[in-house]
Amino acid sequence: MPTTNNTQNGRLAGKWDARYREAGSAVASEVLVENRHLLPAAGEALDLACGLGGNALLLARHGLRTTAWDLSPVAIERLASEAEGLPLRAEVRDVLAMPPAAARFDVIVVSRFLERGLCPALVAALRPGGLLFYQTFTRDKAVAGGPSNPDFLLAENELLRLFGGLCLRVYREEGRLGDVTRGLRNEALLVAQRPA
Ligand SMILES: C[S@@+](CC[C@H](N)C(=O)[O-])C[C@H]1O[C@@H](n2cnc3c(N)ncnc32)[C@H](O)[C@@H]1O
Known part of the structure; x- marks a missing residue:
């Protein structure tokens, strides 16, 4: 029901607003920083659920016409x-x-x-040849910390399944291998391309 959704969204936005009032500056994520050389020189970019918009700022500074969306008015005001x-x-x-x-x-x-449930719409929103950069938390934690609700955590190799219709360019998921004090832990990242 719309009313329930509005109430839930209001609570969620309020929770994030409170965090973003206190937060430091925006930081871009590893999936973009480490793979920025794959970005096109021009075009339209989206930072979805952008928070303070570290990714959006990197994309815009790169020269892409960038859109950034988030539920939190505080985050959007700071980013703007x-x-x-x-x-x-x-x-x-x-x-x-x-x-x-x-x-x-x-x-x-x-x-x-x-x-x-949003993943098919993300794939469809890419133009032919377009790139998806995705990074988020995994259920398997090599080190303590991060969110705990399994609904919002990736199963092993799940990004590969969610975006199996795209052409894989970069994938990283280190699990608990080797020296867990190094590398990218508790998260998986993917860069994939919509076939031209
Ligand atoms: C963990 S933060 C990540 C923010 C940013 N992408 C980053 O990496 O720093 C999750 C963000 O999702 C946003 N969010 C949650 N549900 C949303 C929705 N339905 N529509 C838009 N943004 C949403 C929150 O407001 C919050 O900023």
Whole structure:
């Protein structure tokens, strides 16, 4: 029911607003920082559930016309003021109620956000040849910390299954191998391309 959803969204936004009032500056995620050389020189990019928009700022500074969506008005206000002069539009938007339109973006970045039901819409929102950068938390924890609700955590190799229709370019999931004090732990990352 819309009323229930509105109430739930209001609570969720309030929770994130409180965090973002206190948070330090925006940081881009590893999946984008380590693989930014794969980005096209021009085009339209989306940072979905952007939070303070570290990824969106990187995309816009790279020269992409960037859209950033999040439920939290505080995050969007902070991002909009940091993005002055950049080709970046930050908007409050419930991405579950209003997913991106089909064939709309050349690049989509999602970090630390998981709604499995949205994944087909993300694939459809890529233009032919477009790139998805995805990074989020795993259920298997090599080190203590991070979120605990299994609904929002990836099963082993799950990103590969969720985006199996795309052409895989980069994948990293280190599990508990070797020296767990090094590397990228408790998260998996993927870069994949919609066939041209
Ligand atoms: C863990 S934060 C990640 C933020 C950012 N992507 C990052 O990596 O720093 C999850 C974000 O998802 C946003 N979010 C949760 N549900 C959402 C929804 N339905 N629509 C839009 N944003 C949502 C929250 O407001 C929060 O900013």
